[in-house]
Amino acid sequence: MQTMQKLKAVGVKPSITRIMIYDYIFSTKDHPNVDEIFITLKETLPTLSKTTVYNTVHLLKTHRLIKAYAMPNHEMRYDANLDVHAHFLCASCGQITDVLIDVCDIVQTVISENCIDETVITFHGTCSKCQTSV
Template sequence: MEFANKSTEEFLKENGVKPSYQRIRIFDYLIQHKNHPTVDSIFKALVPEIPTLSKTTVYNTLKLFLEQGIVQLLVIEENETRYDADISTHGHFKCEECGQVYDIRIDLSGLDLTELETHRVDEQHIYFKGVCNRCLNKNKINH
């Protein structure tokens, strides 16, 4: 991520986003909470601090961040849209028990992608679903 040693305000300006207080706080939330939040979870976390915040503002801010290429959209489940400020190439694992989404480092160098050479790839998504080790260990203790 090209964010190191920059303020959120500087980063947003460099990426074509006018840095309002609400936009800065929403982006800071994404950077600080790598839990791949939904619009709803961002809203619930920030509204105590910013009482004038609306879900529409959160949604529109995230839409702007997507358009400027500084966040990526995760749609692992059809009815759940999440956001990630880490736009590097990586995969995701979603626990089907607790719902947590984890980043997974991916090494694409071993993949044969020659069939894609004549195409333009705009997005790439690698998702895994299962049960995380925290839930697996919890289930062992409870059984």
């Protein structure tokens, strides 16, 4: 489904700025923060305002087109991959990678008394690349 259709489907006007912001988040595998999105897109949108990026990621998040992840270093990072998955966060290089994982039987233990609609799993450690460069 094209970005324009995705935005229209949730009632968000698909302006070029919004499409580019969403496409960047969707295509990068780096879970960017607002500053990274801003710096990257400013190359092709020279008049882009940082406030627009803040407003747009908030809009996309509110309409469940992206998800926000709060990092231990106070950064807020964004992910357009809505499939159920976990993240691996390397303490050395800061890289965040998606980890496919089945959360069904994890959720079982808490679903009996609470209503769960999302499970966030983050593995902290050292990635294989940083381990070999010690």
